[in-house]
Amino acid sequence: MTSRFTVREFWTSAMVTGAVLMIALILIAVIAPLTLKQAAEQLSPNAAQGPSAAHWLGTDDFGRDLLARALVATRLTLLMTAGAAAITVLAGVVIGLAIWLSGRCIREAALRVLETAVAYPSLIFALVIAAVLEPGVSSAVIAIGIAGIPGFARITANLASSVSSSEYVITARLLGVSPVRIAIRHMLPNMAEPLLILSATVFALSLVEISALSFIGLGVQSPNYDFGRLLNDSLGALYTQPVEAVGPSIMIALTGLSVMLIGDALAAHADHRAKRRFFPRVLQRNRTVPVPAGDAALVRVENLRISIPGRQELVKGVSFAIHPGEVVALVGESGSGKSLTAMAIAGLPSEDLAVEADVLRVADMNMLAEPNQSRLAKEISIVYQDPGTTFNPSLRMGSQLTEVLRTHLGMGGAKARKVITEALAAVNITEPAKRLRQHPYELSGGMRQRAMIAASIVTSPTLIVADEPTTALDVTVQAEVLRQFRRIHREQGTAMLFISHDLGVVEALCDTILVMKSGEIVERLTSGQLAARNVHHHYTKALLAAIPVLDLGRMPATAGADTR
Amino acid sequence: MNPHTNLAVTEAPTAAGAPHAAAVRKLNVSFGSAHVLKDVTLAVPAGRVVGLVGESGSGKSTLGKTLVGINRPTSGEVLIGDKDFTTVHGKARQQMRREVQYIPQDPYSSLSPRRTTGQTLAEALDPRGADPVRHRDAIAAALERVKLDPSAADKYPHEFSGGQRQRIAIARALMLQPKLVIADEITSALDVSVQADIIRLLQGMRGTVDSAMLFISHNLAVVQEVCDDVVVMFQGRIVEQGTIDAVYRDPQHEYTRKLLASVPGSPEFTLD
Incomplete structure (x- = not known):
């Protein structure tokens, strides 16, 4: 402009x-x-000369320079x-x-x-x-x-x-x-x-x-x-x-x-x-870091800083831990740095950002180095926001959903398809075998997102990073997808890092809620504290006040049985 | 149709019916083989704010776009005041168009990046001249209505935040004091605190603005904050309509009940 x-x-x-x-x-x-x-057009006797001090490029047949x-x-x-x-x-x-x-x-x-x-x-x-x-x-x-x-x-x-x-x-x-x-x-x-x-x-x-x-x-x-x-x-x-x-x-x-x-x-x-100027990210050499005795955390983040080199600091020294089986939410508005933090933990920060931290590990994988791709694919699963763009539109669902199983777990095609079919059935997708033969456009948004979730758990990851996984979905579908996250957590004890701007969504699902603003964690809450509205930071209060609450004008006790 | 359909307030328009700002009667819209709106009958009473809820693909956006004349109905009537939009052509149609205004979802693409706020608002008043100097007072009043400083008239869209841009889009839609404003998911692309600002703005404008509004949203809590009435669409049909209180307190259709129970924070919301 x-x-x-x-x-x-x-x-x-x-x-x-x-x-x-x-x-x-x-x-x-x-x-x-x-x-x-004059020199260019005047005829002269010096015809067809080569380059000289008087005529740097010589003259033509009529003696012109x-x-x-x-x-x-x-x-x-x-x-x-x-x-x-x-x-x-x-x-x-x-x-x-x-x-x-x-x-x-x-x-x-x-x-x-x-x-x-x-x-x-x-x-x-x-x-x-x-x-x-x-x-x-x-x-x-x-x-x-x-x-x-x-x-x-x-x-x-x-x-x-x-x-x-x-x-x-x-x-x-x-x-x-x-x-x-x-x-x-x-x-x-x-x-x-x-x-x-x-x-x-x-x-x-x-x-x-x-x-x-x-x-x-x-x-x-x-x-x-x-x-x-x-x-x-x-x-x-x-x-x-x-x-x-x-x-x-x-x-x-x-x-x-x-x-x-x-x-x-x-x-x-x-x-x-x-x-944007391009600065290749400086990667640490050691792919694994020793986990101190007594540190039971699955994910440890100490003083994480993310910046556009030479311009702007986007995440300003964030520290937190995720314990095995814990569901942690990062909540904030646009520009709070929540997605950047999550992608750095998943080992997928944008190439032109500088990522620094005292510690950034998932299990013993050093996420400041380039971790082993195969381990990364098995141990961390990512669910993105937009189910419309996470799949390649030209490939069938089957080949995309079984990719990790085939490449990193070394399964044969038939075995991988069987595993995925069961996983799709588990997230309530009808006719799972038929879905594998379909292209992404033939599935609804909610179905694609559930398929993504199904694919994210078949490797039995220790951590699922979900970046606004329900934002693009309708409320009824959102409730269904959240139920699937809850079920996975209950059945497999998978730890989750859940990014959202919606405190209502995270309150229902998460154990720990970290409120981010302008690259910093301003408040840490347990789900109990959030449910009781026992919050202290003024930004958290403002955020809660900003969310319109549905008032059904009736007591919860009279709620109908139609909640499924 | 569901036998329990709750027609508390927005009765289908009849010849001697209550005054409506706009209405549709037996409206059908198809795109190729996709039958998107099926026999939709609905009246938006003058001066009321009517929420239109439903999931993606339910036809709520299509209904909004048909009311402004972006989509052409396959059959049925679209009444603006008492004139049928579908039978009017040429100049008269242009004139009628100005009676229904539309606020799009994304405040980042709804304002021309190369035009000042003043030029944008002046164009709404006067599509030929669009001279911000001549309409200075009207522009200042319009900005005042959406709680923006008159100096905003000289600025370009990139100088504003998303929430401020949405205010400008609202000001533009109200510029002509239309019979009906269609607000198509106007808070969905905004952060929650900005959304709260817009909700407060819309609440504050009650009584000062004569235009009726059709507030299309998937967020039932926002609809409750902003609207008087609510219309629930499901698979191209209206399954339930009535005042907010009546419908939220005692939903009749199964889909409405499911919708209300799916909102996080709703007393019936559970993940187990």
């Missing part, structure tokens, strides 16, 4: 290089024709390229938006026409146009400009269709804003960034195509000359004086490079992910 541009992030080395090159080229385009025209010609040609080349690029971009944007604005039938037809035109090589298209028109500067500009339109219109239409499905455009439409105003007010400003970046590409392509057109003689005609025309001139002397091709070649390469560097830098700036 423009307003978030900061000077340091904007002027990357690519941007500086590109901009300096471009400024130099523009200066050459302005100055060279004023000062070097080749360096001067290459520099003087910069103006015409840049002007032609800019003209062609402007035709492509302007007409492309107008046509792209017009397609989006028109009715469905016209839109579909126009898009098919564009696709056909895009499939046809634009240079050949330009050749046809240039051949029909009389060869010359303006016909070259028009030909290349028109040839690029279908591609740019297609891109604009694509961008427009994705922006037009955004909620602010839908709301504007509901307010009765006319389509043309929606396009100008809402869509164009929000498409400007990618369109600008793509314009840089169009400029570079136009440069190459105009040069190609002049090179084959359908573009600029003598006595005018651009880079392509100079290359064409050098063709005749390619064997006797190859240096003649050097000047225009270098100029074309430099111009293209400059534009592409600027375009890439703009694109990188627009993509917020690309701005």
Whole structure:
């Protein structure tokens, strides 16, 4: 976003290089024709000379200085390229938006026409146009400009269709804003960034195509000359004086490079992910740590700190333990660091975060090192928030659910399927054998989440890390999923780390509740304390007060029997 | 249909019925072979806040989008005031559209990132001009209504928190004083403390705003805080409706009972 541009992030080395090159080229385009025209165009007796102190790149058959010609040609080349690029971009944007604005039938037809035109090589298209028109500067500009339109219109239409499905455009439409105003007010400003970046590409392509057109003689005609025309001139002397091709070649390469560097830098700036600098995480060597005698904890976290290197500390010295069979909740709002803490314990922190701690262990696995993958897969299971994205949509459920069993427990396919089928039945999934042959989309969200839970327990893990496992689910499904967690805990004594923003959910399930705020644990509660609302920290109180409580207006004793 | 359907307040609209802000009659909506809404009949009384609850796929969002005219019904009537939305076209339809406003769920995608709050609100008043200077007083009043400072008019969406953005979206929907506002899960994407702010805001606006509201939510506790009436949808049908008190105290349909018992913190909620 423009307003978030900061000077340091904007002027990357690519941007500086590109901009300096471009400024130099523009200066050459302005100055060279004023000062070097004589040397570039005056016929002289010094024909076809090699490089010398007087003529750095030598002279052509008419004794004209080749360096001067290459520099003087910069103006015409840049002007032609800019003209062609402007035709492509302007007409492309107008046509792209017009397609989006028109009715469905016209839109579909126009898009098919564009696709056909895009499939046809634009240079050949330009050749046809240039051949029909009389060869010359303006016909070259028009030909290349028109040839690029279908591609740019297609891109604009694509961008427009994705922006037009955004909620602010839908709301504007509901307010009765006319389509043309929606396009100008809402869509164009929000498409400007990618369109600008793509314009840089169009400029570079136009440069190459105009040069190609002049090179084959359908573009600029003598006595005018651009880079392509100079290359064409050098063709005749390619064997006797190859240096003649050097000047225009270098100029074309430099111009293209400059534009592409600027375009890439703009694109990188627009993509917020690309701005994050990458620091490989420093891993400790020892994969296991000695567990002190008398420390019965399954998970021990001492002074855990997670930060974006050089920027911001996200988790600020968190310490806690999870004992075997204990269910611990990390509760907090967005930005509290609860998920980061959980993922660090599971050995899966984001690659660009720095993780430090005095102790971070699960059993005797050192989670500050790279733990043994096989042990990790067996001992820690993870249940994610969104059942819609945890499974690969193109693979059947069976192959995904049995993966850990086959890879890390060395089970055969038939055995693994049998184990999983039983586990699916245990979490109340109907027709488990059939589910294994289905793809994820054929299952409901609640069913996928229960399948994930089933898969997470078949390795008999000592720890299950569940990151908001019920947030994306309906309340009735949430209750069912929570019951499964409770049953697993009761039957297998698995320890759990349960991340949630919902105190109501954790109160029902967890033994210990850790309340996190801004990267720190502000309060530790037992489920009894939470149930009795025996809390002390003001943030916990505020959190409890913020949760609307269901009031059924009747005594619990009169509750119906319909709770299953 | 369930014989016990509780029709305490929101009787189906009849010719001589109580004034409703909006209503649907025998509404059916299908997408291809999926029959999403089945014979839905519902009236939202003027000035009331009606909660619409049900699980994903129950059709509650589809009903909201049909009322604003995003979805076209397969059959049935959509009444805004006493005019049938489905039979109106062209300019008159545009005019009717302005009588029903919509607040989307995600405050991060509902405001154009390149437009100031003032421009966004001015556009609601005047889709042609959208001049924030000319409508300065109206914009300030709208911001005041959602407890935002008038200086918010000059700021861009990224300068606001999620809760503040949702306030702006609410202000925009109320700008035209529509007959009906559809609030589609407007607190679901927010943190609980921010959700509490929005609930307080909606409670505080009672009596000062004439628009009726259809408050779509999966959170029964939030619905209880915000709404007068509740409508329960299940598999494309309305299975129960009535005042909050009546339905929560004595649910008639089995699905309503299951829904209420599934809320953590509910007296009937148990994991065993």
